Structures are given as C-alpha cells and as structure tokens.
Amino acid sequence: MSNLSRDQAGASSPTPNPVLSAMSYDLEACTELMRGGSKSFFAASRLLPVRVRPPAIALYAFCRLADDAIDDGDDPALAMVDLKSRLAAIYAGRPGAEDADRALTVVVHRYGIPIGLLEALLDGFLWDSQGRRYETLADVEAYGARVAGTVGAMMSLIMGASSETAIARASELGVAMQLTNIARDIGDDARMGRLYIPRAWFREIGMDADAWLANPVFDARIAGFTQRLLLRADALYRRGEFGLSELPWDCRPAIQAARLVYAEIGKQLDREGLNSVNHRTVVSTPRKLALIARATAVALKAPTAPDVPLSPVPAIHYLVDIVSREHHPLASPKPWTVPSRSFDQRVEWMVDLIGRLEQRERISR
Numbered sequence: 001m002s003n004l005s006r007d008q009a010g011a012s013s014p015t016p017n018p019v020l021s022a023m024s025y026d027l028e029a030c031t032e033l034m035r036g037g038s039k040s041f042f043a044a045s046r047l048l049p050v051r052v053r054p055p056a057i058a059l060y061a062f063c064r065l066a067d068d069a070i071d072d073g074d075d076p077a078l079a080m081v082d083l084k085s086r087l088a089a090i091y092a093g094r095p096g097a098e099d100a101d102r103a104l105t106v107v108v109h110r111y112g113i114p115i116g117l118l119e120a121l122l123d124g125f126l127w128d129s130q131g132r133r134y135e136t137l138a139d140v141e142a143y144g145a146r147v148a149g150t151v152g153a154m155m156s157l158i159m160g161a162s163s164e165t166a167i168a169r170a171s172e173l174g175v176a177m178q179l180t181n182i183a184r185d186i187g188d189d190a191r192m193g194r195l196y197i198p199r200a201w202f203r204e205i206g207m208d209a210d211a212w213l214a215n216p217v218f219d220a221r222i223a224g225f226t227q228r229l230l231l232r233a234d235a236l237y238r239r240g241e242f243g244l245s246e247l248p249w250d251c252r253p254a255i256q257a258a259r260l261v262y263a264e265i266g267k268q269l270d271r272e273g274l275n276s277v278n279h280r281t282v283v284s285t286p287r288k289l290a291l292i293a294r295a296t297a298v299a300l301k302a303p304t305a306p307d308v309p310l311s312p313v314p315a316i317h318y319l320v321d322i323v324s325r326e327h328h329p330l331a332s333p334k335p336w337t338v339p340s341r342s343f344d345q346r347v348e349w350m351v352d353l354i355g356r357l358e359q360r361e362r363i364s365r
Contacts, residue, residue, distance in 0.1 A: 046294070047254035055111065055158045058103035059297060063151065065100050067125050067307040076129035091115050109157050112329030116322035121150040128194070136200050137232065141315035144178035145171060147361055149316045156243075157280045159251045164312075167323045169243020171316035173255075176236035177262045183229040184265055187277035190216035197225045218277035226274040239310055257295035261288055 048056055066083050073079040086101055090108060095101035101223030107113065124146025134140045153167050161170070182189070182196040189196060195213050204211040207221060240259055244252050261283060269281040310318050 019052075047257055049248075049250040049254075052159055052251060055107045056155060058100070058107050059113075059151075059154055059158065061120060062100040062104040062131055063177050065098075066122060068127040068253040070122070070129050076126055080122060080126050084119065087115060087118055087122075099358065107158070110330050112162075112327045113157055114322050114326035116326060117154055117319065120146045120322070124150070126216045131193065133199060134196055137200075137228075138314065140179070140182070140196055140198055141175055141313065143196070144175040144182075145315040145319060147183075148174035148199045149176035149319055150174070153316075156247070157323070157327065157329070161246045161247055161251075162323065162329075163246055164320055164324065165310075166243055166246035167320050168310070168312040168316060169240050169246065171314055171319045172236045173240030173243065173259060175313070175315060176233045176240060177258075179229050179233035179236070180262050180266050183226050183233070184269060184276050184281050186222065186226060187216060187218075188280065190277070197222075197229070201225055201228070216277055218275045222277060226269065226276060230270065230274075233266055234263065234303050236313070239313075242310065256322050257292045260291040260295055264288075264291060 061189075069079045069083060070076045086096060086098075089095050090101055090105045093105060093109065095105045108115075108118075124143055127143055127146070132143070134143060145153050149171035150171035152172075156162070156170035186197065190213055193213065195209060197209075199209045199258070205221060212222075237259060241256075244256060247255060264283045265281055265285060268283055268287075269276060272279075272281060
C-alpha cells in the first residue's frame with residue numbers, strides 16, 4: 001500500500017469521524033445484493049450470530065462489487081484507481097452515494113478494519129484480471145492470502161478476535177478455502193484462460209503448462225496436481241481449527257461449519273477421482289446438514305492449542321503485520337439491531353435455502 005493512500009485514508013487514527021454517528025445507510029440493499037448474487041455466502045451468513053451478520057453482509061457486498069468492477073470492466077487498472085479512491089473516502093468518513101460504500105464506512109470504523117487488508121484484497125482481484133502467472137505453490141498461496149486470507153482476517157476482527165493467533169488462523173483458513181476453490185475449478189478456470197496450478201509442477205514432470213491450458217484435458221497428471229492442492233488445503237484446515245478457541249463462543253459453530261463444508265468439497269472431489277476438469281464437484285444437502293450439525297459441538301468446546309506454537313505461514317505474515325500496526329476499533333461499539341433467530345432456526349433456514357437453490361440449478365440446466 002502506498003503512503004499516499006494511507007495518509008488519505010487516515011487509517012492510523014483511532015478516532016472515528018463524528019459524521020458516522022449521524023450517517024444512515026441502506027443495509028437492506030447490501031442484503032439484497034448478496035441474496036441475488038452470492039447465494040453461498042448469503043446462506044452461510046445466516047449461521048452467524050445476529051450481532052455479526054449485518055457487518056459481515058456489508059463487508060461481503062463491497063467485496064463482491066469490487067471484484068465485479070475489476071473483473072468485468074473494460075479497464076481493470078482504471079477500476080482499481082476508482083476503487084482505491086472510494087476506499088480513501090470511506091476511511092475519511094465521506095463515502096459516496098453507493099449503499100455498499102456507506103455500509104462499509106460504518107463497519108471499518110466500528111471494527112477498526114485496516115485499509116491495508118482491503119487494498120490487498122483489491123490487489124488480488126487485479127491479479128486475476130491481469131492474467132498473473134503462478135510459478136510456485138508459494139505464489140498461489142500469496143494470491144489466496146489476498147483474495148481470501150484478507151476476508152478471514154476482516155471477519156475475525158468483526159467477530160471481536162484480534163490477537164495474532166486469531167488473525168493468523170483466520171487468514172490461513174481463507175487460504176485453505178481458496179486452494180479448495182482452485183482444485184474444484186481447474187477446468188472452469190482453464191476454459192477462461194486462467195491457471196492456478198503452479199507452473200513449476202508442470203515442469204517437474206516435463207509437461208507444458210501453456211499447451212495444456214490451450215487444450216485442458218483430464219488425466220492422471222492433473223489428478224496428481226489436484227491431490228497436491230487438496231493436501232495443502234487440508235494442512236491449513238487443520239491449522240485453522242486451532243483458531244476457533246480465539247473466537248467468541250457464539251461465532252464458533254458458523255466458522256466450524258464453513259470449515260467442514262469447504263473441506264468436504266475436497267473429500268468429495270477425491271471420491272470422484274479428482275476430476276475437476278470435466279465437471280464441478282458439489283456437496284449434497286444431506287451431507288452439508290450433517291456437517292453443520294457436527295459443527296454445533298464446538299460452541300461448547302474448541303480444540304486446545306498445539307504444544308508447539310504455530311507461526312503464520314509465509315503467505316499471510318504481512319496480513320498479521322497489517323492488523324498489528326493498524327487495528328483501532330471503537331472503544332464501545334453499539335450492537336446491531338436485527339431480528340433474532342436461534343442457531344437451530346438459522347441452520348434450518350440455510351438448509352432449506354440450499355435445497356431451493358439446488359432445485360433452481362436443476363431446472364436451469
């Protein structure tokens with residue numbers, strides 16, 4: 001992040017802009033955006049406690065719009081300039097008229113979300129539009145840290161967990177989920193001209209990455225690459241579980257549910273022969289329900305920390321550093337007021353939604 005953008009945003013100041021207390025914003029507009037465009041997140045958000053759900057939706061709404069602006073626009077670099085200008089206005093307490101910007105303004109000041117995390121996220125989106133090449137697994141994890149690790153770190157702050165351990169484990173969990181996405185979407189990404197399998201892996205076995213990208217077909221070699229990605233994701237999922245004890249008890253079931261369901265995508269992909277070139281792996285609704293039910297147990301007991309402290313993986317070191325330097329939440333944030341549902345009611349609602357979405361997908365096909 002440039003010094004200019006940091007100065008413009010005033011990210012280092014712990015004193016919120018007084019205009020925030022009088023600012024009104026349309027959270028419902030953000031909710032409708034997520035309901036219509038990010039169905040998986042919208043469903044998962046219903047498992048979060050009431051106090052966390054609105055700021056989470058506001059955060060994801062801005063991230064979704066930013067991704068679309070960079071990915072779908074005619075000039076990604078120009079879109080990036082515009083988005084960073086909007087971030088500067090948000091952190092100065094003077095957002096534009098966009099509902100997502102106004103909602104995010106309240107969130108970043110209330111929970112002390114460092115601007116560096118959001119700028120790193122935007123950088124990851126820009127990497128996609130630029131067709132960046134990933135030579136090593138470390139490069140792929142650096143990408144995952146930006147597009148997913150940042151979200152994990154920001155969600156941790158919203159939940160009230162800001163220790164180095166909490167931020168590290170949340171960021172690593174985000175990277176694990178991104179590696180699962182990459183393994184699941186190898187074929188879809190290749191057909192868009194994108195390759196997230198490390199190119200060094202191709203060279204190790206004498207395979208031409210660009211030739212394969214021009215004609216993506218599944219074989220034992222691609223299955224081997226997929227398995228390597230999933231094994232690394234599993235290692236990060238295991239690390240991520242140790243961060244649950246850092247979270248407030250009412251947030252643990254939702255995060256554990258997300259962790260288990262995402263990890264199950266990899267397990268299902270493995271059961272299907274690791275072929276993500278010819279079809280896209282999905283986890284059935286009954287299986288999701290079983291995993292969500294299992295996740296409720298962590299509300300009472302989270303895994304104890306390992307005997308040997310876990311240092312952050314290299315890709316997310318800088319995210320931990322950003323939070324350590326720049327995290328300044330409001331001293332006593334007021335609670336969000338939205339209708340309350342029990343955890344069981346949220347699980348029932350989410351499973352019903354998943355079933356309806358799957359039915360729509362079958363009809364559309």
